[in-house]
Amino acid sequence: MPVTKNTSSLSRATMIGRAVVKWGIISLVVMIVGRVLITSLVAFWKAMNPPKPEPPTVGFGILPSIVFDKTLSKSPTSYSLELPTGNFPLFSDRAKVYLYSQATPSLLADQAAKEIANRYNFVFAPEVVSDTVYRWTKSLPLVSTFEMDINTHQFQFTTDFMNRPELLAKPNLPDGFQAVQIIKQFLGSANLLSDDVATSSGDITYQKLIGRTLQPAVSVSDAEFIEVNINRAPIDDLYPMYSPQKDRGTIHAIIAGGLSGADSVVQMEYNYFPTFSSLTHTYPLRSIASAWEVLQAGEGYVVPEFSGQKAVIRTVSLGYFDDFKFQPYLQPIYVFEGDDHFVGYVPAITPEFAQRPQP
Structure with missing residues (x-):
């Protein structure tokens, strides 16, 4: 009898041990798979519902308008778009503005x-x-x-x-x-x-x-x-x-x-x-479609090197206007480039945060 009892106890212990190992492995797999699944679901939800970005800082307040020397600006008789894709490129909704150091x-x-x-x-x-x-x-x-x-x-x-x-x-x-x-x-x-x-x-x-x-x-x-x-x-x-x-x-x-x-x-x-490189604020940008309307209305700036009559635009980009004369801020511009050395500039900051240019 004692032998049988000991054998039964060992068998029972073995079964319990196997069950513990089995369910331990199953629990571990469930935890790993569950964590991966939950992480993936959270990532998917965030991708589908991204948090709203912080609004532009606009820390300089209303900016003075960029002053272009209109005595140098050319006046094409017409404007047309011949972009490689047929559409305007995509731009950020904001850009940095820098403060110049005034002597x-x-x-x-x-x-x-x-x-x-x-x-x-x-x-x-x-x-x-x-x-x-x-x-x-x-x-x-x-x-x-x-x-x-x-x-x-x-x-x-x-x-x-x-x-x-x-x-x-x-x-x-x-x-x-x-x-x-x-x-x-x-x-x-x-x-x-x-x-x-x-x-x-x-x-x-x-x-x-x-x-x-x-x-x-x-x-x-x-x-x-x-x-x-x-x-x-x-x-x-x-x-x-x-x-x-x-x-x-x-x-x-x-x-x-x-x-x-x-x-x-x-x-x-x-x-x-010089500018204060550490003193910068972000400002919202007008849409490129709005900038194109401004250029067509003759309210942008066209470099004096333009040698044609009709402006044919091939590329559009974002840059900064760095004048030969002092202006308070280094501001972004939309840049339209095309045939016959055409380059046109339009201020990129949305009009809400820029003073109206002087006539």
């Missing part, structure tokens, strides 16, 4: 401007053109003029390079990357190279002097000069800068192949205004 008169502005000029070897006392504009001159290596707004540090640097035929003899031009670096080093030597310019790629065009006018060279071997244009780097690496002129950057320069280093920079216009 103010300072007792130190005079000395700071003279230090910048001295970095470019303009060592003599300047001519005071106005309360805010100084002009320096020098005669070597070229007859040169350096005119600067002492508050904003905007400047124009010009030389008599067109009167120097020796610059055209066996020009030794740098490649495109080196040309952009020469301009950045030129600015950096006077502490005028900002981070958003230092990281910008820049654009170059090979030029040849015909008469007293620079014209695009037929080939690199035919070139005597390089035109360099640099804008600040695109916002979020997506939205590039556009200026009042189609291919002209806020930093525009000419490099001569007959000189080297900093001396090779024979012309420059510097119209860069």
Whole structure:
């Protein structure tokens, strides 16, 4: 009997153990499958019912309207769309707006401007053109003029390079990357190279002097000069800068192949205004269809390089308008591009948050 009893107890224990293992495995599988199922259902529900995004911050309040120089703007006789897909591309419902740093008169502005000029070897006392504009001159290596707004540090640097035929003899031009670096080093030597310019790629065009006018060279071997244009780097690496002129950057320069280093920079216009990179707010955008209506109504801006009569639009994108003159905010624009060098701009901020432009 004891043997039978022990055998029965062992059998019962074995059955219970097997049952525990069996239901434990089943419970574990149910838990895993259930968790996956619940997680998938939650994800599906969130995908079908996404939370509403936070509204744009509009922290700068009502923005002043972008000021376009309408004396430069062209007026096509008609507009037509020839987009690759036949439809407008999709854009976000909002974009960032940046505050420019506005220069103010300072007792130190005079000395700071003279230090910048001295970095470019303009060592003599300047001519005071106005309360805010100084002009320096020098005669070597070229007859040169350096005119600067002492508050904003905007400047124009010009030389008599067109009167120097020796610059055209066996020009030794740098490649495109080196040309952009020469301009950045030129600015950096006077502490005028900002981070958003230092990281910008820049654009170059090979030029040849015909008469007293620079014209695009037929080939690199035919070139005597390089035109360099640099804008600040695109916002979020997506939205590039556009200026009042189609291919002209806020930093525009000419490099001569007959000189080297900093001396090779024979012309420059510097119209860069810094922004507060950490001070930004988002604003709602008008629809692209609305922007197209504004452009057709003649209320946008068309670059002066447009050479046609009828505007045929091939692409539409979003960018930022970076003017040669100071404006309070760096604002987004819709950019329409097409045939005959057509480029048109329309302010992208919804009219609800922008002042009406002055007539």
